[in-house]
Amino acid sequence: MNTIVAPSLLAADFSDLKSEMKWLNSSSAEWIHVDVMDGHFVPNITFGPLMVKTLRNLTDKFIDVHLMIENPNKYIEAFRKSGADNITVHYEACVHLHRVIQMIKDTGANAGISINPHTNVELLRDILPYVDLVLIMSVNPGFGGQKFIETTYSKIERLHKMREEQNLDFLIEVDGGVSIKNAAKLVENGVNVLVSGNAIFTSENPVEYIEKLSLV
Numbered sequence: 001m002n003t004i005v006a007p008s009l010l011a012a013d014f015s016d017l018k019s020e021m022k023w024l025n026s027s028s029a030e031w032i033h034v035d036v037m038d039g040h041f042v043p044n045i046t047f048g049p050l051m052v053k054t055l056r057n058l059t060d061k062f063i064d065v066h067l068m069i070e071n072p073n074k075y076i077e078a079f080r081k082s083g084a085d086n087i088t089v090h091y092e093a094c095v096h097l098h099r100v101i102q103m104i105k106d107t108g109a110n111a112g113i114s115i116n117p118h119t120n121v122e123l124l125r126d127i128l129p130y131v132d133l134v135l136i137m138s139v140n141p142g143f144g145g146q147k148f149i150e151t152t153y154s155k156i157e158r159l160h161k162m163r164e165e166q167n168l169d170f171l172i173e174v175d176g177g178v179s180i181k182n183a184a185k186l187v188e189n190g191v192n193v194l195v196s197g198n199a200i201f202t203s204e205n206p207v208e209y210i211e212k213l214s215l216v
């Protein structure tokens with residue numbers, strides 16, 4: 001299976017989203033990653049469901065919504081109605097994580113969970129059978145363009161091992177500081193979906209860059 005590339009729109013030119021989506025649509029990126037931040041769970045504020053609705057009208061690609069918000073249960077329905085294909089919530093933001101995952105599944109969307117760099121991946125063991133995706137944060141969430149945290153490799157390796165032991169098929173996604181420099185090692189360790197913002201959008205030829213990432 002080819003690696004799925006999910007360009008992060010946080011690094012896009014918001015003044016010209018239509019053109020950004022046009023070239024993204026022509027690229028080999030299978031997913032579009034949308035970072036939703038609320039200024040509480042993370043120290044930054046970004047997009048809401050209206051943005052997802054706008055994007056839904058501009059692309060047929062799989063829309064991957066990463067909710068970096070408190071009380072994500074309140075917004076699941078709205079993001080699904082706006083056109084999200086996958087909805088990922090943070091482990092750290094959910095007291096009743098199993099219920100929230102169920103809520104996402106009930107809307108018909110894929111359900112993902114994400115963990116911050118300090119969260120032990122072993123804590124996910126009992127929820128793994130219920131999710132379609134686990135998103136490992138390789139930077140502290142909130143901003144694009146940060147440096148990749150090196151301990152992420154072993155975390156992904158441990159998650160990959162748990163996936164094999166439990167004979168599960170959820171996808172492993174990594175987000176933060178991902179570029180062509182670390183992509184191959186990430187995929188070797190078990191990653192299926194590479195989220196990448198700055199590396200793609202600041203490269204000389206973003207379409208080619210995405211192609212390279214998908215072939216690592």
Ligand code: DX5
Pocket residue numbers: 008009010011033035066139140141142143144145146175176177178195196197198199
């Ligand atoms: C960070 C976001 C990321 C971010 C990645 O909180 O979740 O998706 O856009 O951007 P880069 O690839 O620039 O680190």
Ligand code: ZN
Pocket residue numbers: 008033034035066175195
């Ligand atoms: Zn993200």
